Amino acid sequence: MMKSPTILAVGGAYIDRRGQVSGAFVPAASNPGTMREAVGGAVFNALRGAVRRGVSGSLLSVRGGDVLADTVSRAIAAAGIADLSVVFLDRTTPSNTTIIHGDGALIVGLSDMALYDLALPKQIRRAKVREAISTADAVLCDANLPSTALERLVALAAGKPVFALAVSPDKAVRFAPVLGSLAMVFMDRREAIALADVGIDTAERDIIDRLRRAGLKYGVVRSDDGPVLGFDEAGAFSIPPPRKVTGVAADALAGATVAALLRGLTLRAALRDGVAAAMLAIESAELVPVFTAADFADALALVPEPQKIGMS
Template identity: 80%
Template sequence: MMKSPTILAVGGAYIERRGQVSGAFVPAASNPGTMREEVGGAVFNALRCAVRRGVSGSLLSVRGGDVLADTLSRAIAAAGIADLSVVFLDRTTPSNTVLIDGDGALIAGLADMALYDLALAKQIRRAKVREAISTADAVLCDANLPSAALERLVALAADKPVFALAVSPSKAARLTLVLEFLAMAFMNRHEAGALTGADVDADERGIIDGLRRAGLKSGVVTAGDGPVLGFDAAGAFSILPPKKVTVGAADALAGATMAALLRGLTLGAALREGVAAAMLAVESAAFTSAIFAEALAFVPEARDLA
């Protein structure tokens, strides 16, 4: 039996809280609504999907010594991911809390991510991490890592493909110094704009050309319910997703695309699998091979941008 590809993921795995107001939002007042809490983070979401698509995964992150850390630990184990994370007993587990209105528009957000800036760079220096990189087939990281940590990580993984997730427009700039060393980066149009300075409403070819000029050899750019763009040395193309690619779904898209690339598929074929995973992520975090095949049948073939 062929050995499963292995990915070492380094970056964010944290608690996501999403509060939605019932009715019109009233500032400076108590608003009725609902609150949902789950484990998320770009790297965790992407790796979990890659594992579902046949990859063996391990995760290096950091968390605090509070009850939320136990929630994270259980979720990582339930996803079938080997946990290399470090616990800081005197710190708070990172979290991201957003408040949205009845239509889903963002009212406010609060990201408690200080532990990543404080501790992740130091963890990459551990011998255990260097060993994990040496035995992995690929490395996945996100821009929750400080720039210095990203530079060290790509240096340690010099002979391995490194995939990166841009996370947000403000954090995407951290990838600037390592773009040329990445096998691929996943981002949305706003994050692509942050990397290139280009207008997010630029034409598809212009977005790809800007990323290439910035040093990126291969990339994927999502746009909500707009076309998903992909490019590599062989060319550039777009795929119109049957369903809107939300933030969490974009992470699943990245995970499934990576898993397919590590199985030897072309980027066009791999990205179709990524779009199928994104469709399913909107409905459920879990899916069977049969359900995945059904979703893939709805994904159109890539359209060449040449």
């Protein structure tokens, strides 16, 4: 039997609180709604999605010494992921709280993740982490790592593919110093605009062209109301998803795409896998959906074939 690919993921695994307003949102007032709490984080969600698609994974993150840290630890173990994370007893476990409208549009978010900036650069120097990088087939990271940590991680990977998730526009720019060394970046349109350093009205093809000139050879750009775009050395293409790919579905897209790439699929074929996984995530109440091979095949059958985009 062929050995499954292995990924070391580095970045966020934290408490994700998501509140949804039941009716019309009223600023500066108490709004009725619901609150859900789970363990999330872009790189952790994506890794769980990759594991569901046959990859073996390990995770390096950091957390505090509070009760929430146990919740994160249990979630990592339940996902079948080896935990290389470090606990800081005098710190609070990172968290992200978002409040959304009934239709899913963001109202406000609060991110408490200073521990990542403080601790992750030092953790990447650990011998255990260097060993994990040396034995992994690929590295998956998110922009919760500060630029110094990203630079060190890319250097330690020494030619192995490093896949990256942009997380947010303000953090996406952290990839700029290492853009030419990354195997691929997954981003939404706002994150791509920030990383490419272009105006908000810039056309997609011009955003891609700017990212390429900055050194990025492979990338995926999605938007809330448009197709998922991919580009590689052969050109750019688009896949219109049957449903909008936002939030957690974007992490599912990244995880399944990376898993498919490590199995040897082309980016065009791999991104169809990613869109299928995103569709299943949208339909699920869980951050990372549980699905059968038949479920995945049914979803994949609904994903259109990629369409070539002409570049200027």
